[in-house]
Amino acid sequence: MTMRIAYLVLAHRAPADLVALLAKLKAHGETYLHVDRDAQGFEGHWEELARCATLPARRHSVSWGGFSVVEATLELIETALAKGSADYLMLLSGACLPVADLTGLNDRLADERGEYIDMMPEAEALALDRKSRLAFYRFYSKSLPRLSLGAVNRLSRHFWMRPDFEAEFGEPHFGSMWWCLSRPCLDWAMRFRATRPQYDKRFRHSETPDESYFQTLVSLSPFAHKVRESLTYVDWDKGGSHPRILSRQDLPRIAASGQYFARKFDWDHDRDLVRSLLDAH
Numbered sequence: 114m115t116m117r118i119a120y121l122v123l124a125h126r127a128p129a130d131l132v133a134l135l136a137k138l139k140a141h142g143e144t145y146l147h148v149d150r151d152a153q154g155f156e157g158h159w160e161e162l163a164r165c166a167t168l169p170a171r172r173h174s175v176s177w178g179g180f181s182v183v184e185a186t187l188e189l190i191e192t193a194l195a196k197g198s199a200d201y202l203m204l205l206s207g208a209c210l211p212v213a214d215l216t217g218l219n220d221r222l223a224d225e226r227g228e229y230i231d232m233m234p235e236a237e238a239l240a241l242d243r244k245s246r247l248a249f250y251r252f253y254s255k256s257l258p259r260l261s262l263g264a265v266n267r268l269s270r271h272f273w274m275r276p277d278f279e280a281e282f283g284e285p286h287f288g289s290m291w292w293c294l295s296r297p298c299l300d301w302a303m304r305f306r307a308t309r310p311q312y313d314k315r316f317r318h319s320e321t322p323d324e325s326y327f328q329t330l331v332s333l334s335p336f337a338h339k340v341r342e343s344l345t346y347v348d349w350d351k352g353g354s355h356p357r358i359l360s361r362q363d364l365p366r367i368a369a370s371g372q373y374f375a376r377k378f379d380w381d382h383d384r385d386l387v388r389s390l391l392d393a394h
Contacts, residue, residue, distance in 0.1 A: 116222035118142035118293075119199035121189040122166065123182070124207030125149035125175065128158035130380050130387075131207055135165035137391055138205075141215040143167070143197045147185045149175040167196060180316055182290070182323040190299055203293040208377035209345065210390045212364070218344070218373045227341035228298050230331055231288030243287045246320035247278040278315055286328035291345035291376070294327075298336040305330065346375035361386050 120138040124131050124146060131146065138144050146166035148155060151174050155162075162168065169188040175181045186204060193202050201222050233243065278285055294302075306312055312330075316322040331337060346367050348357040358379050359367070367375050380387050 115219050116200040117198060118219060118222070119193040119197050119202045120144050121186070121193060121202055121204045122146045122207060122209075123175075123185055123189070123204070125152045126154070127207065127380060128155050128162060132158070132161055132165055133391055134207065134210070135162070137211065138215075139165055141219070143193065143199050145169070145189050145193050145197075147189050148172060149185075151175075167192060178321045178323075180318070180322050183316065183326050186290075186323070186327075191303065194296065194299065194303065199296065201293055201295055202299055203344070203374075204291055205345070205374060206291070206376055208380065209291070209374045210376070210378055210387060211373060212346065212367050212375045212390060213371075213373045215373065222293070225341065226295070226339065228292075228294050228331055228336050228339045229341050229344045230292035230294065230328060231343040231347075232328055232332075232340055233287045235284075238287050243325070244278075244285060246287075246322075246325065247285055247315065248275055249320075250275065250318045251320040275315075282312065282315070282329065283333060285325055286332045287325045288328050289343060289345070289347050289349075290323040290327070291343055291347065291374075292327060293344050294331070295336070298331065298334060301334050301336070302327075302330045305333070342372075344373045346370050346372040347377075 118141065120135075120142055122131070122135065122138075122145065125148065135144050135146065144166035146162060146168055148162075148168075150172040159168075169192045171188055173181050173185045173188065175185050189204075190202060193199060233241075238244070316326050319325075331340060346359075348359065348363070350357060356377060358377060359375055360379075360383065363375075378387055378390075
């Protein structure tokens with residue numbers, strides 16, 4: 114039995130590149146696209162984008178690291194569950210590229226029936242003090258000056274301690290935000306959110322909730338025992354807040370990983386590599 118896949122794409126730039134990516138993805142499944150409400154340069158491209166993907170009714174103003182990233186993702190999930198019939202939903206960014214035969218991905222999902230999401234080992238999360246991200250309030254804004262916002266967040270750590278997350282929901286989990294989850298798992302997650310609205314409240318005004326919201330949801334679900342490695346290759350070896358930009362020299366290591374997508378590539382300055390990957394896969 115072949116699994117049907119819905120590709121959910123979060124984007125904020127380069128509409129012409131998105132058309133090229135979405136056209137390739139559409140040959141292998143359903144496609145859904147959320148574009149940041151504040152994105153520039155999309156005038157004149159919406160009709161073509163709408164032919165390549167289903168656009169949610171609502172667009173969010175997305176602040177990097179804020180809960181708005183989760184809101185945009187939830188918008189895509191709810192649209193895909195309501196309008197599509199896919200067995201799996203896969204979250205990608207506009208900077209992702211396919212790096213393997215996507216027909217093989219359908220077959221692998223049918224064979225393994227897993228939940229593919231990056232789960233940071235507990236020891237690593239402890240060493241990096243990830244749980245503190247849910248212990249304090251963290252605010253994000255596109256309009257406030259950076260220095261003012263930084264001052265507010267420093268003060269919040271001194272004066273506003275949040276209730277213990279673990280006491281209410283159990284142990285939180287962390288990892289990279291790119292995942293491929295089954296429809297039954299996401300159906301369960303949407304029902305859980307509806308009956309436990311305080312779950313979303315706990316992730317609002319926290320630090321980079323997109324790197325823990327879905328990991329923790331899956332860990333709470335009846336599907337936790339089916340978790341496997343993410344299907345998207347990301348290189349965090351630099352140790353910063355952004356993954357390393359990938360180049361042609363990385364392709365052998367990416368191929369050996371057995372993953373089907375990779376991010377991120379420099380679409381502006383490495384056009385030959387981008388085009389070759391799109392043409393190949």
